[in-house]
Amino acid sequence: MAEGKIKIELSIAGRNYSMTIDVAKEELYREAARRINEKVAEYSKVTKFDIQDRLAMAAFFYSIEEFAAKRSYDADLEEMQALEERIRGYVKR
Numbered sequence: 295m296a297e298g299k300i301k302i303e304l305s306i307a308g309r310n311y312s313m314t315i316d317v318a319k320e321e322l323y324r325e326a327a328r329r330i331n332e333k334v335a336e337y338s339k340v341t342k343f344d345i346q347d348r349l350a351m352a353a354f355f356y357s358i359e360e361f362a363a364k365r366s367y368d369a370d371l372e373e374m375q376a377l378e379e380r381i382r383g384y385v386k387r
Contacts, residue, residue, distance in 0.1 A: 297318070299314050300314070304323060304324065305327065330352050333356070334349060
């Protein structure tokens, strides 16, 4: 896997941003920018939304998505831990 830093330029909502990132994370950054741009484009159909509104709604959407995924992960983890305890109880018999 590639190591080190790389300078990239991303376009988000029509503005360019230069940044230096870990080479290994380049794909992640480009995908995040692509997804934000897609969501901003979706919100452009709401005529009363200016660019700031569209960016805020995109941030809100992805924040909700992240919180939902974390809750689901936490619930799954708790369920797996309970199952593991049950299995250990059966093994000890």
